[in-house]
Amino acid sequence: MTHPIASSESGVEYLKLPVPQSEGGMSLLTALRQRCSTRRFAPRSLDDSLLSSLLWAAFGINRPEAGLRTAPSARNWQEIDLYLALRDGLYVLEAADWRLRLVSGEDLRAATGLQDYVAEAPLNLVYVSRLSMLDETDKSVRQFYTALDTGYISQNVYLFCAASGLATVARGLLDRRTLAAAMRLAPDQRVILAQSVGYPA
Template sequence: MRFDLKFFLKDTIRKMVDFSTTPQNRGFVAPPLQEPYPPGAPLLALPGPAGGWPGIADVPLAKAMAARRSRRVFTEAALTPEELGFLLWATQGLRKASGPAGFRTVPSAGCRHSLETYLAVFRVAGVAPGLYRYLPIEHALLPEGEVENLAAAVSRAAFDQRFVARGAATFFWTTVPERMEWRYAEASYKVIALDAGHVCQNLYLACEAIGAGTCAVAAYDQEACDELLGVDGDREFTIYLAPVGKVAAGATGGES
């Protein structure tokens, strides 16, 4: 049986929602800006924007936009901590926290920012290979544990697209829909998908400043990704991923 899934792309749902019944309008406290973590957990601090991003090229925006490509071939070079910190800040960095809202480097419907960033780290100087979660408030990495044969697990979670595990790190974005549902109820899901697009485009542009490339990946094994990241697949689940790696000068990749 075929369903008319085009409905998801329309904003008709907004006319069907009784917004007076949303958790926000019923007086419920907004969900936190990021998922909590255990007290005393060891965090890996990242270089941040306060220092002015030394070592990161000042690439004109128009040049970055013109150079942007989907790149699937990477060198064996590692990212520096400054480069990783820059990419994470560019995609989910917190500019200012204001009560239940967090103003970040990317737009989000109602400033609700339902996304979490996980990293499969393969080659980052000073960072042990393994799984991490990015904490925007602290601008730090939270270790999520080691995975036996991480590259094979990441590739398998992306339907054996091997290039996904050949970069220096693979970005995974999950969504916690409750953060958006608090304000928008059933109208949340289209804008969550739009938000993911904002984030990944910033990753593409930021990569141009560090001599790196990326490729957005929307074809993945949902259950395998969720299991890899340790999320429950219901309250929080994978929505998007992208490998990042250094590229050789003049290298090209599949246009998209």
């Protein structure tokens, strides 16, 4: 990232994202044909405009009047938070204000998975469920819905990457407890999945 407009509210740092591209691009059928998992990444970072468009495709707001998103969620809980592990720190997307909130200035990319390449990927998305937003008490049902909703978002990322010449791979092999501690997650938050993104090597 090249750090867009930075602001501070009550000591919290925010990075305002550029307006995302939400029209044009590759056809859906072509993107589906090119969609694949890639595990080798060039070190080059995504610029702010591309990152903003990626995040919008993943789980941005596409119907502002109702606050609805580009990916569905069960009962419109919108319980999945998108965290970004970048070279210069860990951020979380705040879609309503279209900005990133700095969580930690540490490079936590290596902590987002057990494979060697995760430390080299310029961006690792971490999908985190906030269980307090679900009005469902049965644990197995909560797990089903959070996994389902994460899958929708992850596939949006796959299709955006295919259409934009980016490489990506979704990853379930990670130490969730250690990662949650490194990310300073709240007790009601659970790490569901991680996904590496970057330019192909």
